Every structure is written in C-alpha cells, then in structure tokens.
Amino acid sequence: MGISGGGAYLGPQEVRYLFVDGGYLRKVAEKFSREFFDGADLPINYQALGSQFTRCFYYDCLPAQSANGESVTNDARLERQREQLSEIRSLHGWHVVEGVMAGTGNRARQKQVDVHIAVDLLTHSYRKNMHRAAFIAGDQDFKPLVEAVVRDGMLIEIWFERSSASRDLLDAADGRKPLDLYEFYRYLERPFKDAHPLPKRWVNESWRVMAGELQRSGECREGSVDLYCHGGEYTIVGPSQGGGGRYRCMGYDNLDLLERVFASQFGEITWRKAPVAPTG
Numbered sequence: 001m002g003i004s005g006g007g008a009y010l011g012p013q014e015v016r017y018l019f020v021d022g023g024y025l026r027k028v029a030e031k032f033s034r035e036f037f038d039g040a041d042l043p044i045n046y047q048a049l050g051s052q053f054t055r056c057f058y059y060d061c062l063p064a065q066s067a068n069g070e071s072v073t074n075d076a077r078l079e080r081q082r083e084q085l086s087e088i089r090s091l092h093g094w095h096v097v098e099g100v101m102a103g104t105g106n107r108a109r110q111k112q113v114d115v116h117i118a119v120d121l122l123t124h125s126y127r128k129n130m131h132r133a134a135f136i137a138g139d140q141d142f143k144p145l146v147e148a149v150v151r152d153g154m155l156i157e158i159w160f161e162r163s164s165a166s167r168d169l170l171d172a173a174d175g176r177k178p179l180d181l182y183e184f185y186r187y188l189e190r191p192f193k194d195a196h197p198l199p200k201r202w203v204n205e206s207w208r209v210m211a212g213e214l215q216r217s218g219e220c221r222e223g224s225v226d227l228y229c230h231g232g233e234y235t236i237v238g239p240s241q242g243g244g245g246r247y248r249c250m251g252y253d254n255l256d257l258l259e260r261v262f263a264s265q266f267g268e269i270t271w272r273k274a275p276v277a278p279t280g
Contacts, residue, residue, distance in 0.1 A: 017130040018053040019121055021137040022060030023113070028138075028161045032184055036260065037196055041080070043189040046088050053134070057120055058088050059113050061099040118145045125154040134159055134177070140166035147172045181264050199252035199261050203241055221267025236262050236269075 029042045050056035062085075063078050089096045097120070099113035117137075122145070124130055132155035135146070146169060149156050157175035158165070161184075170176050177183075185198055212230030219225065223239030235251040236258060248266075252258040259269060 014132070015130045016053045017124055017133050018050055018056040019117060019133060019135045019137075020049075020056065020058045021113070021117065021135075021139070021142075022058055024138050024164070025136055026060075027164065028179060028184065031161065031164070032181055035264070036181060036198075036257065040192075040196070043192050045187055045189045046094060047091055049187045050091070050094060054093065054130070056091075056094045057097060057117075058085075058094060059097050059099070059117050060085065061113055114139075114141065117142070121145060121149055122152070125149045125152045130154070132156065135173075136160075136179075138165035138169065140168050143169045143172045150174060181261060199250045199258050202249050202251075204237065204247045204249045205245070206247070216271050218269045218271035220263070220269045225262075225266075225269055227271075234258050238262065238266055 025044070029044065033039055033042050046056075046058075060081075062081055063075065085096050085098070088094050097113075097116045099116060121133065121135070125133070133149065134157045135142070136159040138158075138160050143166065146156055146158070150172065155174045157177055158170055158173040159177045159179055160170060161179045182198065182201070185193065212228035212233075212235060215227040215229050215234075217224065217226050220238065225239070226237045228235045228237065233251055233253050234255045235249055238248040238250065240247050250258060250262050250265075252261075263269060
C-alpha cells in the first residue's frame, strides 16, 4: 500500500528506502583499501549502513564463468561475493536483486542491474511507498533515472565518493551525501576498525597544540598547516574551521598514513623547506 490513499497513514513517521549499486560501492571500498589499508578486504557492516532506512535494496551480479564455460567456483573472489550476497539477504529489511554477467575476462560486463534499479526506484516512487530515497551510485547513466524520480515528486539523495561520481548525476538529485574516508569507515565491521584505527580528529581553540615540538610547516588546499611531534605521536594542525579561530587537528603515530588521510580531507600538503642555519 502506498503512503497516500483514502485512509490515515498508520506506518512509520517517515519511510526511507536505500538503493545500492553494489558494483559502485565495491569500487569505492577497493579505492579506500588501496589508498589507506594496504589492499585489505574492507568488511562492510550492512546492518549499520541500512540502520536509517525502512527497506534497503542491493543490486549486483556474480562474476562471469571462465572462458571454457566451466563455473569458477574455486575463485576466492566469487566465493566471497556469493557469501556477501547471502549475508545481505539474511538481514532484516534488506533485499538483493541480481543481474547477470555477460562475456568473459576483460570483456565481461554486468547486465540487467541498471534496469532492475530503474524499475524498482520508479515503481516505489510512483506508488509513493516511501517519503524519500537514498541512492548509493556515481554513474552518469543514472542521471535520467534520478531526474524522473525528482519529476515524480520524490525526494532523492545521492551517496557518493567524490573522485568517482558524475557531477551531472549529483546535480540531478535533491541532496548529496559524500562518502569520504571517515564516513565510509563508519560502516565497517567493528573488529576491522579495532585493528585498523584511523587518525583521531578534533578541533583546537589555539593554533599551537598543548604539547609537542614544531617539526615543519606548509600549505594545503584550504590554508596553512603545522606538524608537531610528542612522544612518538604526530599532530597536524590544519586550517581554521570556517575562519573562526578553531583549528582542525589530526593525530596519529604513523606519519605517512596521517599525511595521506589528511590530504584526503583537506588536499595534499606542500611542506616548506626548513631554513638553512648560517655557517661560520
């Protein structure tokens, strides 16, 4: 039954549906894995991902068969993906819709997934089964679909990773939610996060930190930065928050990872050369 109708609506105060392009979400996970976690598999906690939603729809397809037509059942990636789909299906409120993979090797392409997404999103929108939709996607091919959902009067928000999402797709939606490293990290399994903590973030009232020696200074996309070190812990004091004298800080014991994570948030750091001490 749709939201609007002859009788009073007796369901939840707001019905929200989540639609997930599984192939896109996997590419985002692989990107963050390469850049920050040494290529480790990132275990997504789908229950946490869908905690704000009444229903969640996940769209994906398993890899194609090998070139000789035999099933690639021994392939570890296939097995992991099959187990993942089974796990998602078992979650309350989650539904998995599979397409098919056509071709082999570099010519393999997924089929029907985009059509399934379009049919479901438009059907639920037309029937007013939800008040608003969130869509994890980045492909420009979805722009006409999002425009159609908007024309139908449904609020839709795109969840996206900045470097992989089409600007046209984002402009077509009502809202946008960036999946940066820290936002994506929220939806990983707790054991993985315990074993792979990210640098801590906080806001400091002063440019100088309470303890530590200044190591060097530089510039990033959003302004000046300083690097401090104290007891093996590095702290980058970054640009002020909104220009109001509240400085954004990030701390970690691994300087290389700290700089990479900081750059993902505020842009690459260009460190200034230390002045050369006079001789003689």
